[in-house]
Amino acid sequence: MAAWARTLDLAGVPDGVRCAIEALTDDGHVLQIVAVAQACELASVDRALPVESRETMTEWRDRARLVAAIAGHRQCALAAMHTLDVDAGATEDPVQRRQVLCTRAEASHIVRQVELGTYDAANAWRPENRLLSRQMAWVDLVDEATIVTATAPRAEPEFDVCFDGLDDNVVSGLPPVTHAAALQLQRTLDVPGVSEALVGGGGVVLLDVPDALTLAVLKDTADAKRGVPFGVEMLVEDAPAKHHEAAKRERQYVACLRREQPVLALSPDAGTCLPAVALRAADHRLTLSPICGADVAAVIRGTTGQAVSDADRARLEGLAFSAADVAAAVRPGRDPARCVEHIVRLVTPTPASGRGRDLTLDQLHGAREAVEWGRGLIADLAAWRSGEHWATVRNGAILGGLPGTGKTLFAQALANSSGLPLIISSLMEWQGTGEAHLGTTLRAMRETFARAKALASGQRGCLLLVDEVDVFVDRRTVQHRHADYVLQVINSFLEQLDGAAGREGVIVIGTTNDPDRIDPAIRRPGRLGKTIQMGLPDVEERVAMLRVRLGDDLRDADLLPVAYRTERHTGAMIEALVEDARRRARHAGRPLALDDLLDVAGAGDADTPEATLYRLAVHESGHALQAHLSDPDRDLIVTLQSREGVGGWVELVGGDSGVWTRAEAEARIRIGLAGRAAEEIILDSASSGARQDLLTVTRIAVRMLGEWGLGERSLIAVERDPVTALATDPRLQAETSALLDRLYAETRDTVRRHAGAVRRIAEALLVERRLDGARVARLVAEAGPARRR
Incomplete structure (x- = not known):
C-alpha cells in the first residue's frame, strides 16, 4: 500500500487524503489503511471537487478497502x-x-x-x-x-x-433497540452450521423475526447488522407480497441464488412472507433469539455509560423482553438501577390478588371443565419446556357460554396461574386498524400472531385470546355479496392458526356465545379442537365465588342465603353484587354486613307488591309440584327471584337425553301448564305470567304431533316454526288444541288434589327464595293445610 502511494501524484488532492496517504508506513498498519479509505470516502462525496477528482477518490477508496481486507x-x-x-x-x-x-x-x-x-x-x-x-x-x-x-x-x-x-x-x-437487535442477531447466527452457510458460497438462511419493531430496526439500521458476515445478501420482507408483487419477489430471490452469494432473508414469518423458492432453497430456518437479561445489561451499559450491578443482573435473568420494553425502559439520563427497575416492572406479571380480574385457576369457580383443561395445559407446557414435542400440548380451545359466564376471566386466570403473557384481540380490533379494508385487516391479524410468537419465543409460551370468534362463521353458509371478503378473512385466520410455520409456543383460545356458528375447519383438532361450555354456577360454586370476592370481609358469615338468592347468576353478576354491597356499606359509613349482600341480591323484590310476589310463588310452586309428581326420584330446584321480567323458575337437575317418548313429552307439557293451573286453583284467576310457559308447551306439542310422529295423524314430518305450522295446517291446529286442553284439565285436577302442598311450597319460597327437590318432597308429604291468604 505504501509503495503504491509513493507513485501517486498528490498535486490538487484534498488535504485530508494527502495527510492520510503520507502517514502510511512501510508495514501498512490496518488502521492507517482504513484512514486512507475514510479520507477518500469523504472526498468522493464533496460536490465542490470536479467529477474526475471524485471518481479518482472513489477508485482510491476501493483500493484501500481491498488492501485493508487482505493486509493481514x-x-x-x-x-x-x-x-x-x-x-x-x-x-x-x-x-x-x-x-x-x-x-x-x-x-x-x-x-x-x-x-x-x-x-x-x-x-x-x-x-x-x-x-x-x-x-x-x-x-x-x-x-x-x-x-x-x-x-x-x-x-x-x-x-x-x-x-x-x-x-x-x-x-x-447506539439507540437501545438497535443495540439489542445487533446482539440478538449475532447470537442467533452464532450456531453450528449457520456461520459456515453464510461465510461459504451460496448458503441460504431464513430468519423469522416476530417482533415488528426489531424487524424494522434490522431492515433500516446498518448498526443492527453487525453480526452478519461480510458479503452476505441480506433481504428483509416485512409483509406478504401483494398479488401483483409476488412474481417480482420470486424473481428477486431467483437472481440472488444464481449469484452464488450467501443470502440471509428476514421476515415475520417465512412461510407467509417469502416466496416458495426461498423456502425450498433454505439451508437453515431460524427464529431470532429473544432479548435476554445479558442483552439488556449490555444495552444499559452502552446507553448510560455505567455498568449494571450484580444484583440487578440477577433480577434480569430468566425474563423475556420485547424491543418495546427496551425502548421504554432504557433511556439516556437514567442510571442503570432505574432502567432495570422499569424494565423488570414491565415484563413481570402482577401477582394475583383475588380481586376483580386478578384471579388464579384455584380461585376460579363455576368452570370445572375449563379449569381442568387449564391445569392440564400447564402440565403440558412444563413437559414441552423439558423437551417434549409441541404437538403434545393442548394448544387451542373454544370457550362457549352466555355473556358473563367467565370466558375472558378464565383466560386471565390461566395467564396468572401459568405465568404466560396474555394478548387479547378480536376481528373487530383488526378491522379497526388503519383504513379498515381487507389488506389492513389481514396485516393487523398477522401482526397480532407475530407478537404472540415473539413473546412465546425461548420456550416461554404465550396465550392469545380471540374474542367473539363466532364471527368466523361456517363458510358454507356465506352467500351474500361480501362473501369474498368474509372467505379471505376466515382463510387468513385458519392460516395463522395452522400455517406452514405453525405457531409453536402460542396457545389460542376463542370465546363465543354460540360455538355452533364457527367454521368447522377452525374447530378441528390441531387448531381450536376443544370446545368447553361455560355454564352457570351451582349453589356451592356461588358460595365459593362470593368468598373469593369478599376477601377478608365477612370471614365467619354464612353465605348460603345469599347464594340462594343468586340462582342463575353468572360470575360477572356475582362480582357486581359484591361491589354493589360494598358501595352500599361505604355510603352508609360502616363495614360491609351480610344484610348488604342479602338486600342487594333481593333488590328486585323490594319494588314488587306483596300480592304479586305471592302470585309468583304460587305459580312456581305449581311447576315444582307437577315436576315432583312426574318423577319423584329426579332432583329439581325451584327459585323465586323477581328480576329482569322473570319472577322465578323451576330447573330439572340432570342432563336431558334429548329423546322423548309421547309420555315424556306430555309430562313436560303438564309441568309447563301447572303454573297457570296453580294460579287458577289457589288464586281463582290466571295471569300473563304464564305467557312463556304457553309458548313453550305449544312448541313441544306442535313438534310432537307434526315432526316427531307421536300423534294420531300420519307419519309425515314437516319442519316449520309453530306459527307457520298452525296457520297453514288446520288439522294440526285442531289436534294441538285438543291435546293441550286435555293435558291442562288433567293438570288442574292434580293441582286441586294437592292444593295444600302448593300453598306450603309457596310459603316456603317466600321465606327461603330457593328450594331443592328434597325440600319440595318434604313439603308435598307434609300433613295439614297451609295458611290461606
Whole structure:
C-alpha cells in the first residue's frame, strides 16, 4: 500500500487524503489503511471537487478497502495487542490505563472477527461502526477480567477517552433497540452450521423475526447488522407480497441464488412472507433469539455509560423482553438501577390478588371443565419446556357460554396461574386498524400472531385470546355479496392458526356465545379442537365465588342465603353484587354486613307488591309440584327471584337425553301448564305470567304431533316454526288444541288434589327464595293445610 502511494501524484488532492496517504508506513498498519479509505470516502462525496477528482477518490477508496481486507488484520492486531499490554503495564494513571486497555480490547475483538470470517473491512472505518466495536469490546473486557482498578473514574460516553478519534457528529452509544437487535442477531447466527452457510458460497438462511419493531430496526439500521458476515445478501420482507408483487419477489430471490452469494432473508414469518423458492432453497430456518437479561445489561451499559450491578443482573435473568420494553425502559439520563427497575416492572406479571380480574385457576369457580383443561395445559407446557414435542400440548380451545359466564376471566386466570403473557384481540380490533379494508385487516391479524410468537419465543409460551370468534362463521353458509371478503378473512385466520410455520409456543383460545356458528375447519383438532361450555354456577360454586370476592370481609358469615338468592347468576353478576354491597356499606359509613349482600341480591323484590310476589310463588310452586309428581326420584330446584321480567323458575337437575317418548313429552307439557293451573286453583284467576310457559308447551306439542310422529295423524314430518305450522295446517291446529286442553284439565285436577302442598311450597319460597327437590318432597308429604291468604 505504501509503495503504491509513493507513485501517486498528490498535486490538487484534498488535504485530508494527502495527510492520510503520507502517514502510511512501510508495514501498512490496518488502521492507517482504513484512514486512507475514510479520507477518500469523504472526498468522493464533496460536490465542490470536479467529477474526475471524485471518481479518482472513489477508485482510491476501493483500493484501500481491498488492501485493508487482505493486509493481514490478525497479525497486525496481535502485534498491537502485545504493544498495548506492555503500555498498560507501564501506565500508572488509571484513566490513561483504561484508554489503553479499551484499545487493546478493540484489537482483540478484531482478531476474533477475523478468525470467524465476520470482519467487515469495507465498513470498519466508519466512525459509528468503530464506536460499536469499542463498546462491545469493552463489555467483553470487563466481563472477562477485573483489569480496571476500582478507583478508575467513569466518564460519560461523550467525554470518555475510550472514544477519542471519533467524529464530533457521531452519537455516543447506539439507540437501545438497535443495540439489542445487533446482539440478538449475532447470537442467533452464532450456531453450528449457520456461520459456515453464510461465510461459504451460496448458503441460504431464513430468519423469522416476530417482533415488528426489531424487524424494522434490522431492515433500516446498518448498526443492527453487525453480526452478519461480510458479503452476505441480506433481504428483509416485512409483509406478504401483494398479488401483483409476488412474481417480482420470486424473481428477486431467483437472481440472488444464481449469484452464488450467501443470502440471509428476514421476515415475520417465512412461510407467509417469502416466496416458495426461498423456502425450498433454505439451508437453515431460524427464529431470532429473544432479548435476554445479558442483552439488556449490555444495552444499559452502552446507553448510560455505567455498568449494571450484580444484583440487578440477577433480577434480569430468566425474563423475556420485547424491543418495546427496551425502548421504554432504557433511556439516556437514567442510571442503570432505574432502567432495570422499569424494565423488570414491565415484563413481570402482577401477582394475583383475588380481586376483580386478578384471579388464579384455584380461585376460579363455576368452570370445572375449563379449569381442568387449564391445569392440564400447564402440565403440558412444563413437559414441552423439558423437551417434549409441541404437538403434545393442548394448544387451542373454544370457550362457549352466555355473556358473563367467565370466558375472558378464565383466560386471565390461566395467564396468572401459568405465568404466560396474555394478548387479547378480536376481528373487530383488526378491522379497526388503519383504513379498515381487507389488506389492513389481514396485516393487523398477522401482526397480532407475530407478537404472540415473539413473546412465546425461548420456550416461554404465550396465550392469545380471540374474542367473539363466532364471527368466523361456517363458510358454507356465506352467500351474500361480501362473501369474498368474509372467505379471505376466515382463510387468513385458519392460516395463522395452522400455517406452514405453525405457531409453536402460542396457545389460542376463542370465546363465543354460540360455538355452533364457527367454521368447522377452525374447530378441528390441531387448531381450536376443544370446545368447553361455560355454564352457570351451582349453589356451592356461588358460595365459593362470593368468598373469593369478599376477601377478608365477612370471614365467619354464612353465605348460603345469599347464594340462594343468586340462582342463575353468572360470575360477572356475582362480582357486581359484591361491589354493589360494598358501595352500599361505604355510603352508609360502616363495614360491609351480610344484610348488604342479602338486600342487594333481593333488590328486585323490594319494588314488587306483596300480592304479586305471592302470585309468583304460587305459580312456581305449581311447576315444582307437577315436576315432583312426574318423577319423584329426579332432583329439581325451584327459585323465586323477581328480576329482569322473570319472577322465578323451576330447573330439572340432570342432563336431558334429548329423546322423548309421547309420555315424556306430555309430562313436560303438564309441568309447563301447572303454573297457570296453580294460579287458577289457589288464586281463582290466571295471569300473563304464564305467557312463556304457553309458548313453550305449544312448541313441544306442535313438534310432537307434526315432526316427531307421536300423534294420531300420519307419519309425515314437516319442519316449520309453530306459527307457520298452525296457520297453514288446520288439522294440526285442531289436534294441538285438543291435546293441550286435555293435558291442562288433567293438570288442574292434580293441582286441586294437592292444593295444600302448593300453598306450603309457596310459603316456603317466600321465606327461603330457593328450594331443592328434597325440600319440595318434604313439603308435598307434609300433613295439614297451609295458611290461606
